[in-house]
Amino acid sequence: MNISILSDFLExxxxxxxxxxxxxxxxxxxxxxxxxxxxxIIHIIGTNGKGTTGRFLATALLxxxxxxGHYTSPHILKFNERIWLSGRDVTDEVLQNAHEKLLFLxxxxxxxxxxxxxxxxxxxxxxxxxxxxxxxxxxxxGEHDATAVFAKELTLFTPIGFDHTAFLGDELESIATTKLNxxxxxxxxxxxxxxxxxxxxxxxxxxxxxxxxxxxDQQSTFWAKISAFSDAIHLPQYLSENLALAVLAVKExxxxxxxxxxxxxxxxxxxxxxxxxxxxxxxxNPLAAKAIVKALDGQKxxxxxxxxxxxxxxxxxxxxxxIITEIEILHVEDLRIAPKELLQNAIAKLSFTYxxxxxxxxxxxIDESKNYLVFGSFSVAETFLKQWRNS
Numbered sequence: 001m002n003i004s005i006l007s008d009f010l011e012x013x014x015x016x017x018x019x020x021x022x023x024x025x026x027x028x029x030x031x032x033x034x035x036x037x038x039x040x041i042i043h044i045i046g047t048n049g050k051g052t053t054g055r056f057l058a059t060a061l062l063x064x065x066x067x068x069g070h071y072t073s074p075h076i077l078k079f080n081e082r083i084w085l086s087g088r089d090v091t092d093e094v095l096q097n098a099h100e101k102l103l104f105l106x107x108x109x110x111x112x113x114x115x116x117x118x119x120x121x122x123x124x125x126x127x128x129x130x131x132x133x134x135x136x137x138x139x140x141x142g143e144h145d146a147t148a149v150f151a152k153e154l155t156l157f158t159p160i161g162f163d164h165t166a167f168l169g170d171e172l173e174s175i176a177t178t179k180l181n182x183x184x185x186x187x188x189x190x191x192x193x194x195x196x197x198x199x200x201x202x203x204x205x206x207x208x209x210x211x212x213x214x215x216x217d218q219q220s221t222f223w224a225k226i227s228a229f230s231d232a233i234h235l236p237q238y239l240s241e242n243l244a245l246a247v248l249a250v251k252e253x254x255x256x257x258x259x260x261x262x263x264x265x266x267x268x269x270x271x272x273x274x275x276x277x278x279x280x281x282x283x284x285n286p287l288a289a290k291a292i293v294k295a296l297d298g299q300k301x302x303x304x305x306x307x308x309x310x311x312x313x314x315x316x317x318x319x320x321x322x323i324i325t326e327i328e329i330l331h332v333e334d335l336r337i338a339p340k341e342l343l344q345n346a347i348a349k350l351s352f353t354y355x356x357x358x359x360x361x362x363x364x365x366i367d368e369s370k371n372y373l374v375f376g377s378f379s380v381a382e383t384f385l386k387q388w389r390n391s
Contacts, residue, residue: 006099006123010079013116016336022144025118029149032105036122039069039131041150042249045138045179046158046190048287049242051267053158053190055084056246058135059265062086064255069128070135071147073117074378076269076282077385083124090127098126121146142179155187156249158242160197161287162312176200188213188252190245193287213252215245222247229259236271238291269381271295277371280384284311284377289319292375296323301373303327306380309338314346320375326353330376332383 003009042057044050051072058070067086075081080089102123103111114122117139128134136152138145160176176197187210189201198214205212226247230240243262250257266272269282271292281292284307303324307313317327327347329340366372366388374384 004100004103006096007079009099010116010120013114013119015116020115020144024113024115025121025146026149028106028110028114028118029122031107031110032122035105036125037129037131037134039128039134040153040253041134041136042253043136043138043147043150043152043155043182044158045142045145045155045182047161047175047179047285048283048291049158049190049238049245050137052239052265052270053156053242053245054135054137055267056243056262056265057156057249058084058133059087059263060246060250060258060261061133061135061255063258063261066132067130068133068135069124069131070137071121071124071128072137072267073120073139076378076381079120081268082120083127085127085131094127095123098123102126115146118146125150138179138182142182144178145182148182152184153186154249154252155183156190156245157183157187157197157201158190158245159193159287161193161285172196173200177204180204183208183210185209186211186252188215188245188248190215191241192216193290213248215241215248218244218248225259229262233263235266236291236295238295239266239270269378274385274388277368278366278374278388279372280374280381282378282381283375284308284316284380286312286315286319289316289375292373293319293323296373299323299371300325301371302367304330304372304374304380304384305343305376306330306332306383307338307343307376308334308336308379309342310336311338311377313338313343314349317346317350317352320373321350321352323373324352330374330380330384330387332379334379337379 044054054070054072058068061068070084071082073082083090136147138147142148160179162175172194177200180201181204183204189198189212192198201212226240226244230243235243247257269280272280274280283289283292301323303320305327306329329343374381
């Protein structure tokens with residue numbers, strides 16, 4: 001294996017770790033920060049909505065004539081999806097050149113020790129070296145995330161709820177504190193489902209001397225403009241809230257807000273209609289499930305689903321139940337996927353009709369007379385898309 005080739009190099013790094021060294025990324029960053037991009041960074045942190053909020057904002061900045069990078073994760077089908085540069089995913093050639101430059105900057109020890117996400121975050125910063133703005137989406141958590149080491153112009157907080165409890169804790173206070181501690185000098189708090197988040201944000205901002213703005217405090221004229229534009233482009237409500245946060249970010253950056261700048265900005269895999277009778281969404285937690293039910297109110301679907309074992313799939317399925325007529329468990333090859341028996345038991349307790357799991361070789365399950373919702377994580381989306389296209 002030739003580690004000078006990016007794909008070979010990343011293959012040697014595990015995607016997930018039982019323990020994380022929170023000092024490693026800051027330590028390595030300090031050594032090479034003078035060689036990285038000096039662009040203005042907008043950091044996006046939260047449990048849901050980071051990807052679409054970031055894409056709305058990045059698209060608007062691009063329309064204003066700036067060179068913009070949008071770093072998001074994970075990807076669905078190809079790694080290049082993570083590193084968006086001025087309107088498109090970067091090419092393999094750009095990634096390879098950035099990889100070679102980064103390897104030159106790093107010692108062999110540091111290059112080997114960095115996690116997959118830490119390395120690819122630095123890789124993105126090499127790609128974005130000539131950008132005016134970088135929209136940087138946090139991966140896991142907030143203050144200890146690999147993206148938190150950079151100086152930020154602005155931090156945006158999308159809805160904060162329960163997710164990644166193995167690392168962030170199982171109490172809302174600990175989760176919100178970890179995420180909100182990443183704020184620096186200027187932050188906007190998006191609409192929150194839990195009032196406790198606002199109180200925690202105020203306390204942290206006071207301690208840090210940070211300026212806070214709140215999406216919930218915007219005037220009726222602001223929301224009327226968001227609503228009219230959302231209706232015009234047929235945007236579901238939960239995506240409309242992400243749009244509103246991006247609009248407020250543009251205003252906070254001191255730039256003129258033009259709603260047309262946000263057109264054509266939706267990110268694939270977020271309530272995406274991939275066929276007349278198939279909707280795909282990469283949501284994988286209760287907040288995402290609630291948003292989906294609200295957006296699809298009154299419609300009924302066959303749910304194509306699977307879940308990581310660390311997710312509360314019983315609660316997620318209970319939330320989805322009003323719009324689901326039956327469930328098909330998608331077979332996903334991933335060590336983190338929940339055991340099939342546990343999913344079957346959760347489904348049985350909710351009195352769903354249980355269908356035979358879909359396997360790769362006999363994927364013939366799409367019935368043109370039914371409507372399908374594919375939901376459950378990026379791995380579920382990736383597996384389904386590959387099987388569906390091959391079928």
